[in-house]
Amino acid sequence: MDTRTRVNQALKQAMKDKAADRLATLRLINAAIKDREIAARADGEESSIGDEEILAILGKMTKQRKESARAYEEGGRLDLAERELGEIAVIEEFLPQQLSDEEAADAVKAAVAETGAESIRDMGKVMAALKAKYTGQMDFGKAGPMVKDQLCSKGDC
Known part of the structure; x- marks a missing residue:
């Protein structure tokens, strides 16, 4: 099963479970994928993107959130840092196991x-x-x- 399908299934499950935070993060993932598809279409490329590009998007999203969480912690905003870390956990579910x-x-x-x-x-x-x-x-x-x-x-x- 490809990554996009897994994200969509998780999105549907989060709606059923009424898991608001998880649902918001999954919607962000879908939006990032769709943004990349739109950009590809504008460049005249194939409109659907592959798993490799989706993994790159997810990796970038994770990196952004780690930087944000660190900045929030340094600024004393632990509530916002905790939210960023929660989003990281959801995003990492769709990434392959990290190499040691x-x-x-x-x-x-x-x-x-x-x-x-x-x-x-x-x-x-x-x-x-x-x-x-x-x-x-x-x-x-x-x-x-x-x-x-x-x-x-x-x-x-």
């Missing part, structure tokens, strides 16, 4: 070997390979420095 730090390090090593990367100039190739294979499973903000470290150990930086 060790698994991410192994994935980076494999991607460097697979692409034949030799220097820091090849970082883009390695990141593209990781994104193609691990979208939604890896935090690419953390993966970037790992790739850089891996490539710097091979040559000059």
